[in-house]
Amino acid sequence: MAAQRLTFKEMCAKFDVTPRTLRYYEYIELLKPDREGRARFYGPRDSARMKLILRGRKFGFSLEDIRQWLLIYEKEGTDVQMKAWIELADGQLEELAEQRKQLDQAMLELQRLRDDTAKALKS
Template sequence: MAEQILSFKEMCARFDVTPRTLRYYEYIELLEPRKDGRSRLYGPREIARMTLILRGRRFGFSLEEIRQWLLLYDAKGTREQYQVWIGMADRQLKELERQRDELDAAIRDLRRLRDETEATLQSQP
């Protein structure tokens, strides 16, 4: 099976990111594409890393947290990376649950205020 290689434009399209975002991820060393003249080429490693970066962002991790986590693989291997991931995930799950509780409370308060306002409006002649 041939190794999948994406151009800069293809990488942006595949992951639905702007060129600015992709260049920034390279600047902060999250991605290291192979360079062929002025062209940037992204192989399986960079494609996998981009998948992990976007997943991490979706879960609310900072780019620096993601960068440090990705560096672990090269420095200490998969086992250490997995152990750190579990700790990061536990911490982020608590934060997301806290945010959900705050949203649930805000929704209840807004719904109550909306219903009270509607009742007041309907009671007026």
């Protein structure tokens, strides 16, 4: 049984990305679809890589950081690569914690302003 391949359009739909995004990921060599003429076909490897790319973006990593992540994922990484990845992840976790703190503060302030406005309306 042949491995399932997705067309360009199917890949965009499956991962809810724009054609421009998918082409860009190919251009910077994060994805390497099979080409048959002008058609592109994405196999299980590309789907797995796309999941990791989107997960990395969700965590706030740059595409270059994601490239390093993919190298480790594919080649099981050297100790040096894995240690570098841990440092990178630690830095991103700190950044996300700071963003959470700022968001919590903004939400508290907005809630106070909202409550003050609601009180003013009742008066």
